[in-house]
Every structure is written in C-alpha cells, then in structure tokens.
Amino acid sequence: MSRQAPTLEDVAREAGVSRATVSRVVNGVRNVDPAIQELVRQAIRRTGYAPNRAARSLVTRRAEAVALVVSGAGDTSEEAQAAFAARVFADPFFGRVVAGIVGYLRPRSVHPVLMFAESAAAREEVLTYLRQGRADGALVVSSHADDPLPALLADAALPAVLFARPARPVPLSHVDLAHRDGGRLAAEHLLARGCRRPATISGPLTVPAGQERLAGFRDALARRGHTRVPVAEGGFTYDSGLAAMAGLLAEHPDVDGVFAANDLMARGACQALREHGRRVPEDVAVVGFDDSTAAVDRHPRLTTVRQPVEDMAAEMARLLDEHIHGTRTEPTSVLFDPELVVRESA
Amino acid sequence: MSRQAPTLEDVAREAGVSRATVSRVVNGVRNVDPAIQELVRQAIRRTGYAPNRAARSLVTRRAEAVALVVSGAGDTSEEAQAAFAARVFADPFFGRVVAGIVGYLRPRSVHPVLMFAESAAAREEVLTYLRQGRADGALVVSSHADDPLPALLADAALPAVLFARPARPVPLSHVDLAHRDGGRLAAEHLLARGCRRPATISGPLTVPAGQERLAGFRDALARRGHTRVPVAEGGFTYDSGLAAMAGLLAEHPDVDGVFAANDLMARGACQALREHGRRVPEDVAVVGFDDSTAAVDRHPRLTTVRQPVEDMAAEMARLLDEHIHGTRTEPTSVLFDPELVVRESA
DNA sequence: GGGACCCGGGAGAGCGCTCTACCGGCACCG
DNA sequence: CGGTGCCGGTAGAGCGCTCTCCCGGGTCCC
Numbered sequence: 001m002s003r004q005a006p007t008l009e010d011v012a013r014e015a016g017v018s019r020a021t022v023s024r025v026v027n028g029v030r031n032v033d034p035a036i037q038e039l040v041r042q043a044i045r046r047t048g049y050a051p052n053r054a055a056r057s058l059v060t061r062r063a064e065a066v067a068l069v070v071s072g073a074g075d076t077s078e079e080a081q082a083a084f085a086a087r088v089f090a091d092p093f094f095g096r097v098v099a100g101i102v103g104y105l106r107p108r109s110v111h112p113v114l115m116f117a118e119s120a121a122a123r124e125e126v127l128t129y130l131r132q133g134r135a136d137g138a139l140v141v142s143s144h145a146d147d148p149l150p151a152l153l154a155d156a157a158l159p160a161v162l163f164a165r166p167a168r169p170v171p172l173s174h175v176d177l178a179h180r181d182g183g184r185l186a187a188e189h190l191l192a193r194g195c196r197r198p199a200t201i202s203g204p205l206t207v208p209a210g211q212e213r214l215a216g217f218r219d220a221l222a223r224r225g226h227t228r229v230p231v232a233e234g235g236f237t238y239d240s241g242l243a244a245m246a247g248l249l250a251e252h253p254d255v256d257g258v259f260a261a262n263d264l265m266a267r268g269a270c271q272a273l274r275e276h277g278r279r280v281p282e283d284v285a286v287v288g289f290d291d292s293t294a295a296v297d298r299h300p301r302l303t304t305v306r307q308p309v310e311d312m313a314a315e316m317a318r319l320l321d322e323h324i325h326g327t328r329t330e331p332t333s334v335l336f337d338p339e340l341v342v343r344e345s346a
Numbered sequence: 347m348s349r350q351a352p353t354l355e356d357v358a359r360e361a362g363v364s365r366a367t368v369s370r371v372v373n374g375v376r377n378v379d380p381a382i383q384e385l386v387r388q389a390i391r392r393t394g395y396a397p398n399r400a401a402r403s404l405v406t407r408r409a410e411a412v413a414l415v416v417s418g419a420g421d422t423s424e425e426a427q428a429a430f431a432a433r434v435f436a437d438p439f440f441g442r443v444v445a446g447i448v449g450y451l452r453p454r455s456v457h458p459v460l461m462f463a464e465s466a467a468a469r470e471e472v473l474t475y476l477r478q479g480r481a482d483g484a485l486v487v488s489s490h491a492d493d494p495l496p497a498l499l500a501d502a503a504l505p506a507v508l509f510a511r512p513a514r515p516v517p518l519s520h521v522d523l524a525h526r527d528g529g530r531l532a533a534e535h536l537l538a539r540g541c542r543r544p545a546t547i548s549g550p551l552t553v554p555a556g557q558e559r560l561a562g563f564r565d566a567l568a569r570r571g572h573t574r575v576p577v578a579e580g581g582f583t584y585d586s587g588l589a590a591m592a593g594l595l596a597e598h599p600d601v602d603g604v605f606a607a608n609d610l611m612a613r614g615a616c617q618a619l620r621e622h623g624r625r626v627p628e629d630v631a632v633v634g635f636d637d638s639t640a641a642v643d644r645h646p647r648l649t650t651v652r653q654p655v656e657d658m659a660a661e662m663a664r665l666l667d668e669h670i671h672g673t674r675t676e677p678t679s680v681l682f683d684p685e686l687v688v689r690e691s692a
Numbered sequence: 693g694g695g696a697c698c699c700g701g702g703a704g705a706g707c708g709c710t711c712t713a714c715c716g717g718c719a720c721c722g
Numbered sequence: 723c724g725g726t727g728c729c730g731g732t733a734g735a736g737c738g739c740t741c742t743c744c745c746g747g748g749t750c751c752c
Contacts, residue, residue: 055708095435
C-alpha cells in the first residue's frame with residue numbers, strides 16, 4: 001500500500017457519475033444504463049479499484065468469512081499448541097474436511113479463517129472473534145468428545161455447525177455419519193469373506209463415533225451368532241492400533257479378521273500383524289474406516305468403510321450459510337451413509 | 347446476533363464517560379485514571395462489549411489478518427481444486443508450516459486466512475483479497491517451481507513472504523534451508539556408516555530444493571572419491587520414491603545406501619526395498635529429508651535430515667510482520683541450517 | 693505568583709461504503 | 723394536457739471506530 005488505494009469516490013469522479021451509481025454497478029443492483037455501466041467499468045479498470053471490505057462490512061454487518069475451528073478438549077498449555085496443530089494436520093482426515101469446506105465456500109467468496117481452540121483462552125478468543133464480527137459463523141471440528149466449545153457457542157447464540165454429533169447434546173446443527181451402519185458393513189464383509197474369528201479395534205469409547213462403530217459391528221455379528229467378540233480399545237492413532245492389535249493377538253492368536261475403527265489404526269494393526277508373522281489378508285483380514293487416501297494407498301491397500309468427508313464438510317458449510325442468512329433457524333442434523341470400499345486387505 | 351451488539355457509545359453511556367475514553371481503555375493508549383479505567387472495564391463486562399473490527403479496520407487500515415496461501419502452478423481446473431487441497435494437506439510438511447505460522451501469529455492476535463491459488467482465477471482472487479484490505483499480507487507456500495503468484499504479488503507491491511527460494515528470482519522476502527548442507531550431511535553419514543555404493547532418489551530437478559540437495563550430496567561424495575553416483579529422479583511423493591528405488595535396484599543391485607530427498611520418498615524406498623527382499627538398514631541404509639513426524643515414526647524409524655520447518659515458518663511470519671509495519675522494506679532471505687537426526691534406517 | 697507544561701478527559705471529524713430517500717425526465721393514458 | 727408510473731440517477735445519512743485537536747486544572751519552576 002504505497003499510495004492511497006482508490007475509493008468509490010475516485011472511480012465516480014473518473015467516470016463522471018455519483019458514488020451510488022458506481023456502488024450499484026459493483027454490486028449489480030437495480031438497472032443501470034448499459035452505457036454508463038461500461039463507463040464505470042472502464043473507470044474501475046483504469047483506477048485499479050477494489051472495494052474496501054472493512055467499509056462494506058461495517059454497513060452490511062457481514063464479514064464474508066467463517067472461522068474454521070479445530071477444537072480440542074482440556075486446557076492444553078501454550079507450548080503444546082504447536083504440537084496440537086501439527087497433530088491435527090497429520091491426520092489425513094482433516095485435509096478432506098478442509099477440501100470439502102473450501103469447495104463450498106469458494107464459489108461464494110467466503111473465506112475460512114483457521115483457528116485452534118485447544119485451551120480455555122483459545123476458546124475465548126474464538127468467541128470474541130465471532131462477536132467482533134470478524135467471522136459470520138464457525139465450523140467446528142472437535143478432536144475430543146468433551147469439547148466445551150460447542151456449548152459456549154450455543155450459549156452465545158453464535159451461528160455454528162459441528163462435524164459429528166457432540167457427546168453431550170447441544171442445540172447446534174451438525175453433520176454426521178451413520179456409524180452403526182458402517183460397523184455393520186465391516187462385520188458383514190468379514191463374515192462374507194469367511195472369517196470365523198472376528199475381532200475389533202474400537203475407537204475411544206468416550207466419543208459417539210467410537211461407541212457406534214463398535215455397536216454396529218457387534219450387533220451385526222451377534223445376529224449371525226458371534227456373541228463374544230474380542231475388543232481392544234484404541235485412540236484413533238497409528239500407535240494405538242499397533243498396540244491394540246498386539247494385545248488381541250496375545251489373547252486370541254486365532255483371530256482371522258479385524259475391524260479397526262479408523263484407517264490409521266488399521267495401518268498400525270497391519271504393522272503389528274506383519275511383526276507377528278501374519279499375512280494380510282491371507283491369515284488375517286483387516287477392514288479400516290474413513291477411506292483417508294493417504295493411509296489407504298499403502299501396501300496392502302486397505303479395504304475400508306468410506307466416510308464421504310468432503311460431502312459432509314460441504315454440507316456443514318451449507319448449513320452454516322443458512323444459519324447465517326437466517327434461512328434456517330432450528331438446529332438440524334444431517335446424516336450421511338457409509339460405503340464399503342473393497343481393496344486388498346480384506 | 348439476535349439483538350444489536352453493544353457499541354463504544356453504549357459502553358460510554360453505561361460508564362458515564364466519553365467514547366474516546368472507552369476507546370483509550372480498550373486500546374491501552376495514554377494514561378487514563380485507574381478509577382475510570384476500572385469503571386469502564388466494568389461497563390464493558392456488563393454490556394458484553396466487543397469492539398467491531400470492521401469499524402476499527404476502516405480507520406486503522408489494518409485487517410489484523412494475513413493470507414496463508416497454498417500455491418500451485420499451472421491452471422488446475424475447478425474440479426481438481428478439492429483434490430489439490432486434499433493433496434497439500436496430506437503432506438505432513440504442511441501441518442508443520444501451519445503450526446509454525448500460527449505459533450507466531452497467535453500471540454499477536456493476527457489470524458491466518460486459508461487460500462488456495464492453484465489456478466489463474468484463484469491467484470487473481472488472492473490479489474483482490476489483499477487489495478481489498480481483507481488481509482495485510484500473504485504467506486506463500488508454493489508446491490511448484492514455476493508458480494506465477496510471487497511475481498504477481500511483487501508487481502502489485504503487496505507485502506508477501508515466501509517459503510523457499512523461487513526458481514525465478516522475485517523481489518520478495520523468503521526463508522529457506524541450506525539444502526546443499528543437508529545433502530552433504532546425508533552423504534557423510536552414509537559414508538561414515540561404511541556404505542560403499544551410495545545412490546540417491548532426488549527431488550524434481552526443476553525446483554531449487556531438488557537440485558541443491560542433490561548437488562550437496564554429490565559434491566560431498568565426489569570429495570571422497572565417489573564420482574559416479576546413481577541418481578533416480580522422484581517427485582517428492584511416496585509412489586515416486588517406491589518406483590525410483592525399484593529402478594535403482596534394477597540397474598544397481600549392489601547399492602547399500604540411499605539418500606531420498608524427502609521422507610515420503612524414503613518411505614516409498616523402504617517399501618520397495620522390502621519388496622525386493624532387502625533389509626533396512628542391514629542391507630541398505632536409507633536417509634530421508636525433512637523429519638516430518640508422521641512419516642518418520644513408522645518402522646523402521648527414519649534417519650533423516652531435519653528441516654526446522656516450524657522455525658522457518660515462524661520466521662516467515664515475522665518477516666511479513668516487519669514488511670507490513672514498514673520496519674523492513676528490502677526483500678530479505680533467511681537461511682536455516684539442516685541437522686542430521688539419526689534413528690534406525692541408517 | 694504567574695507562566696509553561698502536563699495530564700486526563702471530551703468533542704467531533706472522517707475512514708469508505710451501502711442504502712434509503714428523493715428528484716428530474718420521459719412514455720403512457722385518460 | 724395534466725397526472726401517474728417508472729426509470730436512471732444524485733444526495734446524504736450513518737455504520738462503529740480511531741485519533742487529532744482542544745480544554746480545564748493541577749504541578750512545577752523561576
């Protein structure tokens with residue numbers, strides 16, 4: 001910004017019309033004489049005019065931006081913040097969320113502001129940010145079940161949409177997956193493949209997704225007569241999957257099929273199986289969950305329950321849009337269907 | 347925003363002082379009587395006041411936001427945009443960049459707006475965004491060498507800082523790594539381990555980082571008498587590393603040490619070696635580059651040349667800050683030193 | 693004791709935009 | 723030929739904030 005940026009006034013003078021007329025041309029409201037329109041457009045080009053957004057926001061009361069909040073639970077220390085960011089981004093899942101959100105926002109010229117809310121101070125910052133009108137609403141992706149942010153947002157009556165149903169009910173719209181159906185798909189596939197000793201590495205049982213994937217898996221097996229299925233609880237990380245699989249093998253050396261509640265753990269499980277001399281899928285079939293590209297294209301390519309994350313993220317953005325514009329007022333929950341993707345591991 | 351948000355005026359009335367005084371308390375400028383300060387603070391608390399940022403930005407001409415631009419080359423189609431975003435985030439490298447940037451920006455209450463610039467239209471959008479004053483500057487991470495964005499930013503005299511030196515010189519500040527030294531570290535380590543037949547999987551030779559890591563590696567080996575070192579060019583992806591390693595093995599079955607120009611390719615190389623019955627590091631030692639956590643903590647844990655990405659990203663943000671505030675005017679380049687991290691693979 | 697100088701506070705302009713008036717002119721119609 | 727719309731444009735208020743200018747009163751020093 002070496003010299004002053006041109007204003008509406010400058011363009012108006014250049015085109016020989018009033019400020020309002022230029023504004024109409026820029027925003028495309030009301031009929032403006034085509035000849036004058038062209039005149040104004042040329043003036044805009046000559047001056048290199050770009051409307052000042054702060055001024056526009058001031059009167060429209062719209063920031064045309066939304067906060068993309070990656071939310072954690074507890075009260076992480078300041079130093080751990082960098083680690084938190086790195087960890088979140090390490091999960092291929094998050095990239096898909098961003099892709100879906102940006103895909104929806106971009107054509108609407110709305111921009112996502114990246115925020116982390118892993119401590120009480122950071123959460124307060126998010127609320128303030130929204131109250132200041134710097135963003136029109138929040139898209140929240142929580143990494144923990146007991147994330148306090150959703151409730152804070154709801155209390156403040158700030159427009160927000162969540163990815164995944166919160167553990168505690170909160171009057172906020174959210175998108176989610178039919179996790180139960182996903183677990184069922186995995187179970188049915190393992191049985192169809194001829195597995196006789198299925199087991200599972202569940203997600204953390206504190207989060208709904210963890211509980212429901214497990215429930216769906218168990219229910220489907222129970223209906224087919226498998227009532228006592230070994231379960232090892234994992235934490236959605238590679239290492240936890242590895243450890244869980246090692247544990248399962250120790251207690252049940254005869255397992256021939258494993259459903260891991262996400263791809264990262266499935267990968268860990270594959271590694272553990274390899275270390276214990278089991279071949280995948282010949283000795284033990286492995287089914288993952290998510291279909292996160294990065295985790296899936298390794299060897300052996302993972303059979304997994306696909307979660308349409310991009311679509312879900314886009315829907316999340318769409319819901320927020322409606323809440324912001326007041327075309328939707330009641331909290332809504334949109335459920336997506338999982339899909340089995342068969343590759344090599346099962 | 348059900349009811350109107352409280353304004354400075356409201357707080358002033360509540361506290362029985364003038365607008366200016368409240369503004370002074372909020373911004374901490376000049377001496378305000380402690381008693382009155384307290385009065386104002388209470389009024390702020392009672393009213394739940396949060397200063398409107400659009401209004402503030404309008405007069406300060408500061409958005410207190412920067413664009414975090416992930417930039418590609420060519421003219422990707424609209425449909426490929428989602429894939430682009432997903433791909434970028436899949437690289438663990440990017441998460442570290444974000445962590446470093448956020449670590450610097452957050453204490454300064456500056457927020458990053460995520461933007462993708464993988465097509466001409468998207469690039470134009472970035473420029474407009476900055477010209478509109480919605481962000482005070484841009485932090486650019488390019489995935490391609492011939493990215494046109496830096497030149498566009500420089501031409502428009504918009505504050506911007508790049509990660510890595512652009513292929514074509516551009517009058518913009520940037521941070522970078524002493525890639526040559528990194529290549530040298532890898533070479534020396536392999537030789538020190540007793541490797542007699544070193545080879546390398548280089549990065550794309552169109553990008554400076556690719557060229558220089560290779561040059562450093564070659565030079566160091568040449569000084570020790572290894573003048574003809576097998577080179578396979580990769581594309582910084584897992585698959586390209588796998589393919590390159592397979593190629594190297596086919597032509598030089600006796601290689602006993604490999605330097606891959608990034609961790610992802612090193613992982614691919616490990617996989618290829620495993621498939622060809624070679625043990626790592628017993629038969630072939632593998633050294634990676636980056637020290638990207640996610641890629642490194644697999645089995646065998648990767649020996650790698652660490653790039654202090656977080657520090658580099660933070661420095662990038664610091665430089666931008668200086669450019670924005672006018673305390674730095676000349677384009678500056680800051681070089682960081684790589685560091686060898688020895689783990690299991692070599 | 694009087695002038696210079698702060699120090700704490702208020703008044704008010706103005707940042708660049710949108711948007712609601714309003715107004716002149718022109719076609720149409722009774 | 724005087725209303726009645728309607729079209730195409732202008733005028734101007736005002737969004738909420740910062741910041742310069744100003745002013746009263748106390749302090750300090752000669």
